[in-house]
Amino acid sequence: MGYSIGQVSKKTGLTTHTLRYYEKEGLLPFVKKSGSGLRVFTDVDLGWLSMIECLKESGMPLKGIKQYIDWYQEGDSTLGKRLDMFKKQKENLEAEMQKLQKHLARINYKIKLYEKAVKIGSFEKAQADAELTRIRKELF
Numbered sequence: 001m002g003y004s005i006g007q008v009s010k011k012t013g014l015t016t017h018t019l020r021y022y023e024k025e026g027l028l029p030f031v032k033k034s035g036s037g038l039r040v041f042t043d044v045d046l047g048w049l050s051m052i053e054c055l056k057e058s059g060m061p062l063k064g065i066k067q068y069i070d071w072y073q074e075g076d077s078t079l080g081k082r083l084d085m086f087k088k089q090k091e092n093l094e095a096e097m098q099k100l101q102k103h104l105a106r107i108n109y110k111i112k113l114y115e116k117a118v119k120i121g122s123f124e125k126a127q128a129d130a131e132l133t134r135i136r137k138e139l140f
Contacts, residue, residue, distance in 0.1 A: 002040040012049055019049075026066050027052055029073065058093050102139075109135050 009016045022028050023039070030048060034040050041049075048069075055065050068085055071078035112135070117126035126132065 002042060003046070005039050005041070008041045008046065008049070011046065012053075014049065014053070022049075022052065025062055027062065027069060029069065055089065058089060059096060060089055064089075106139050109139055 003011065005016050005019055008014070008019060019028070019039075023031065028045070028048070031045050032040050032042075052065055055068070056062070064085070068082060071082050071085075109132070113123075113126055113132055116129055116132060117123040120126060127136075
């Protein structure tokens, strides 16, 4: 089944401007055009858009995504390169997740601290709490 750019925009949440930009940047070389020059997207194309968004949202720059698409089009001779690319992206994502977990732990500490301070009516007394002192030493 074929979808217009407007239908794809509605299905994916991507703007038509973004879809046109992706095409201009070479990220949609597989999308065919009708005889009148209109883009006709397939379900396979929607799968590609989903992967493009996944890679983009995981921190990969468009240049890296373009490289992946180029390697895919080159065929099986680039399987190793594609595998390495995904392994590297996984490492980058895991490192980012560790950093975010550290930030989350610090924010959770602050929430506990302020909940305690609100409950007892004193920030200084809350800071002196033994459990909160232990957590603070672990995090900071």
